[in-house]
Amino acid sequence: MAVTERVATALRGVSGILVTPFDGDDQPVPGRLAPIVDRAVGAGIGALTVNGNTSEFYGLTLEEARQMQAAVPGIVGGRAVVVAGVGRSVKEAASLAKAAKADGCDAIMIHQPPDPFRAPRGVAAYVERVAEAADGLPVLLYLRDDSGGLDAIAALCAVPGVAGVKWATPNLLNLAAARRAAPHLAWICGLAEPWAPPMTAMGARGFTSGIINVAPHLSMAVLNALAAGDYEAADRAVLAIENFEKLRAQEGNGANVSVVKAALALRGEDVGAARPPAAWPLAPAATEALRGVLAGWDKNAG
Structure with missing residues (x-):
């Protein structure tokens, strides 16, 4: 299915990845996502993803992932595009994808299968099956590994229903080549x-963000600078x-979700712990450093 203008516009902006509160x-x-969503939408975040990596997708049971997928569209209330992350076994991914439209989601994002023995043509078959189950919703590919090569990526991009790619590998040359093959x-x-400026220079538009849970205005500062073509301002915003x-x-990046949840807790918003295997609780030194970061943001905002 072609992306509607509403979805296309949202994807050219910030795709916020919501935490999962416990x-x-x-x-x-x-x-407990309500104040987070209100803050993000108020700042101008156009797309919100449930069951992404910042959502601890692989730490959720299938039933919990479906619970979140079913609840978030109602919390968002049409104020932003809702993207549902789906993945794990092909049957689980297809089950979530099949329910996404009825749940009120606007698109799905297929996590790249983490199976150590995945074959490029097997991944294509996986995407085909999940995309078909999505019942016409636009499909985004989430690529964290481009080692399968450009031909394999092109095959994924050609699957009916695929409307976009979230490129999550630092290989900019492959991004440029893949984009040229499927403009x-x-x-x-x-x-x-941090990677939005160079990827924007290579043709990407919009970027994912976990910081939107805490400080969406900082994410929007990066987007607005890039939209204006002001890379120096974008660099300051990233800094x-x-x-x-x-x-x-x-x-080892195990504090990725933990820092977001700890920052929310320090702000008085209880979203619970980060589940194992994430690093929780934060080490005392990290917690103290986080307090300093938040205090700095408050000072600059004032």
């Missing part, structure tokens, strides 16, 4: 704000979040 009994509580698709930076992103990269 209560004290380690149960998902989607309602009709939406090409999105999948490595968040403003550099220390936050460095904290997320600690412990």
Whole structure:
């Protein structure tokens, strides 16, 4: 299915990846996303993804992922495009994809299968089956590994229903080549704000973000600078979040979600712990550094 103008416009902006809130009994509580969604939408975030990596997708059961997918569109209330991440076994991914339209989602994002023995043509078959189950919803590919080669990526891009690619590998030359081979698709930076400037220069439009859960205005500053073609302003905007992103990269990137959730807790928004195998709780030094980052943002905002 072709992307509607509403979805296409949203994907050229910031694709915010929502956290999954848990209560004290380690149960998902989607309602705690309400202030996060309100803040993101108010800042201008046009697309919100449920069951992405910042959502701890691989730490959720299938039933929990479906619970979140079913709840988030109602919380968003049409104020932003909702993208549902789907993945794991082909049957689980197809099950989530099949339910996405009825749940009120506007598109699906297929996580790249993490199977160590995946074959390029097997991944294509996986995407075909999941895309067919999506019942006409636009399909975004989430590519974190381009080692299969450009021919394999081209085959994925040719699957009926595929409308865009979230490119989450730092290989800019492959991004440029893949985009040239399929210029009709939406090409999105999948490595968040720090990689948005170089990927924009190579033809991507829009980028993913986890920081939108905490400070969406900082993400929008990057987007607005890039939209204006002001790469120096974009560099300054990225620099403003550099220390936050460095904290997320600690412990082998295992603090990625943990820092976001800890920052929300420090702001008085309880979204619970990050589940294992994430790094939780944050190390004391990281927590203290995070306090400093948040204080700096508050000072600059004032």
